[in-house]
Amino acid sequence: MAQSSRKIINDPVYGFITLDHPVLLSIVAHPWYQRLRRINQMAFAHLVYPGAVHTRLHHSLGAYHLMCSAVSELQRKGFAIDEEEALGVKIAILLHDIGHGPFSHALENVLIRGVHHETLSLEIMKVLNKDLDGQLTLGIDIFTGAYPKRFLHQLVSGQLDMDRMDYLTRDSFFTGVSEGVIGYDRILKMLTVRDGELMVEEKAIYSIEKFLVARRLMYWQVYLHKTVVSAEKMLVRILERARQLVMLGADVPACSPVLDFFLQHPQAPATDTSAGPAGWDVNANLDKFCLLDDFDVMSTIKVWMFHSDMVLSLLSRSLIDRRLLKVRFQATNFDEEYVQEVRKTVAAKLDIPIEETRYLVFTGEAVNTTYNSLDEKINILFRDGSVKDISEVDNALIRQTLTSTVKKFYICYLNT
Structure with a gap:
């Protein structure tokens, strides 16, 4: 009997997530991907927020689901994304975190000195690509930024990527910290492309500000608790x-x-x-x-x-x-x-x-720096065709408070 090329997964955050291509099913079924079930997304956050026991696999599938929505929205607006590119960017986001080790960022560069999880993710993708007869090549090019359509890479790794969009949504859901809730669905609807760069329409300014504020609050209230x-x-x-x-x-x-x-x-x-x-x-x-x-x-x-x-x-x-x-x-x-x-x-x-x-x-x-405009920018496309960075928008909250770096010093000590 032929293997089904479609699988539906019931996700507590988004509802049903659909895997609808044989190569996607092959990736998810691979033991190296299944390992993500055994790595907590938020390391020890469950010691403060007992519900925060979701895994890297949950997050990976959630980011993939958001990518499906983003691609569909951009295609609906007439931007050229063919089926091969759509599959490639979905592969890239599905595998973006596969190089994480135990306890994710907590042990980054500790268990293996000198090698970051992005490097390991890429090396794992290359091995899987050989196993799957080269079907991941385009996804790897998008992941590394080598593919000419830069906006596809930005959907995987950028200021408004599906990775950040999911982990804020998912982490706030499982911790119960409502300050982390973002309007991801509205942001996805407002995505656009100009000169090959990912942008958002003017109507999304306040949703973007809410997104950045939520990141700041989640870092100090949850991730850096x-x-x-x-x-x-x-x-x-x-x-x-x-x-x-x-x-x-x-x-x-x-x-x-x-x-x-x-x-x-x-x-x-x-x-x-x-x-x-x-x-x-x-x-x-x-x-x-x-x-x-x-x-x-x-x-x-x-x-x-x-x-x-x-x-x-x-x-x-x-x-x-x-x-x-x-x-x-x-x-x-x-x-x-x-x-x-x-x-x-x-x-x-x-x-x-x-x-x-x-x-x-x-x-x-x-x-923690909530938004650094010297890094990759969040560009707003206005109705008149002009483009501004979110921090340059008139009366922008971001310019006033969120571009500065916040640093706190700590001491950990045995209570005697």
Whole structure:
């Protein structure tokens, strides 16, 4: 019996999502894509918002659904997008996050130093393209920006891409944070193209401002919530401590051989030259990477709760039991003398060397820029044919408040 070329998925945010091409079904059925089911979209946000347990697969399918709507709207307005291009841009958005590792951005550049998820996504796409006899070539060109119709790439990666459109909508839905709700349907209706560039019609100005305000509020209320920051930084310190112990020759068993591999070999080569004993070839080890997920990490941390190293076991048990490091934010950097005093207090309480307290007392900064016009712009197409950046529109809220960078400094510390 021939395989059906159409599948309907019931999504809690948008309703029914339709996959209507054999190559799309082949992508979704692939084990490397199915791995996204086992990676939380929002890492540890569920420690604050218990409903935030949706996955990268949910987000990927949601972004694909919005892309279908965007393409249909642009085609309806008469812009030239043939069926091959429509399929290509849908493939690009469906696979845009396939290179994310466990806990997504929380462990970006930690498990694999020197390699970002966009690079891994592209390498995975290339392997899948070979498996699917070159059917992903156009999608890859759109993903990388190599395809001449720039607006197609902007739909995948830009200020108003379907990635951002979905994660704001989906994350606000699953967290219950209504400040993140955006008028995605109206923005999609107002999309247009001018000189090959993606723009929005004048009638969408207020919807765009709402979209940018929602991003700002979601970052500080959800993504950079102090409890989320604490949990994510604790996760990083746990892996750093485990790696340090491995380098010292200690036995630090992981729950899976693939996680063991990345603990032993954190550094991918930055060039074509030999990377030395700690390096490894990205392409040759994609199969290992594509077996990694949140379950490997959390199961291993549960094992490390019982490790003989006090720092590793304390951090691991604290994360599992949600007894997190305390966090304090302020507008200026923390005085180094104050940080050292806190470390001395922790060292005395736990009877450990003060250098080991760097895993339990540390500082950092959280930065967010809602809209940077020096980066890719959001252009507004007016009825008279003129084009303005959203920050240049008369009485624009964006120009007044949202173009500046907001930086907050934090200290995470063991409560003594």
